[in-house]
Amino acid sequence: MNIGPFRFAPPWWGVAITVMGVAILSGLGVWQIERAHYKERLVAEHAAARRAGPRHLHLDAAAVDGGRGPRPGYRYIVSGHYDAAHQLLLSDQVEGTRTGYRVWTPLVLDSGVRVMVDRGWVPKTGDRSTPKPNPQAPAGRVTVRGYWQGFPQPGLRLGDDRQCGLTGWPRALNYPPAATVRCQYRAPVANGLLLLNPKAPGGFLRDWDEDAIGLRPWAHYVYASQWFLMAVIALIILVVVNTRRRA
Known part of the structure; x- marks a missing residue:
């Protein structure tokens, strides 16, 4: 292709590699923009939750089965009694240099x-033969204040990891989805966790991040601009490397 006194003649494989690279880089940029939009909605929801203040939580089986329940990011006040005989332990939780469980x-x-009330972190003691910790819980009727969030997600989940055939209590699970938590009980279970207020009694080590937003929207826009800039640079390199002045 002649462009004035210059000739642009890239090899086919160079064009193919560049097109593929530009497509990937542009896709990453679009993904970052979508993440920014999601974070903007999340920031707005958290701001609304702070303005709303604590809410009294009332749930019945129909609401749980219908998918209705607490909203992540909101603070709730809940009354009931602890079932300390049937606790779950979230495995492999690290605090500093020590490994333990979330109760x-x-x-x-x-x-x-x-x-399910997350009452905090307890250390793992002994080896594999040592019984799992089974911390006591306040007896009788209690009123609990906390912050609602969904069940924590692993970085990568492979296949169907339901563990519904376990016996004995407490039961140690590794980032269980809601279905796995529910199949441990013969009663309806709300979809999510109430993180016990750090100042409330009856808990353990709690350093909750109640602003679990992570990167702010502006940071995702910056990353998006970097991906798009890299796509433009790839095109510029293709043109510069394959353009020569005609004799």
Whole structure:
């Protein structure tokens, strides 16, 4: 292709590689923009939650089965009694240099619905032969204040990792999805966790990040601009390397 006194003649494989690279880089840029839009909605939801203040939580089986429940990011006040005999332990949780568990204790509401309360971190002691910790919980009727979030997600989940055939209590699970948590009980379980207020009694080590937004929207826009800039640079390199002045 002649362009004035210059000739642009890239090899076919150079064009193919550049087109593929530009497509990938542009796709990453679009993905970052979508993440920025998601974070903008998340920031707005968290701001609304802070303005709303704590809410009293009332759930029945119909609401849980219908997918209705607490909203992530909001603070709730819940009354019921702890079922300390049927606790779950979230495995391989690290605090500093120590490994341990997060203790999830069911709070049984008057309706019979279980709300999983994350009461904090406890250390792992001994070796594999040592029994798992089974911390005590306050007895009788309690009123719990906390922050609602979904069940934590692993960086990568491979296949269907439901563990519904376990026996004995407490049961140690590794980033269980909601279905796995529910199949441990013969009663409805709310979809999510109530992170026990750090100042509330009856808990353990709690350093909750109640602003679990991560990167702010502007940071995603910066990353998007970098990906798009790299795509433009790839095109410029293709042109510069394959353009020669005609004799």
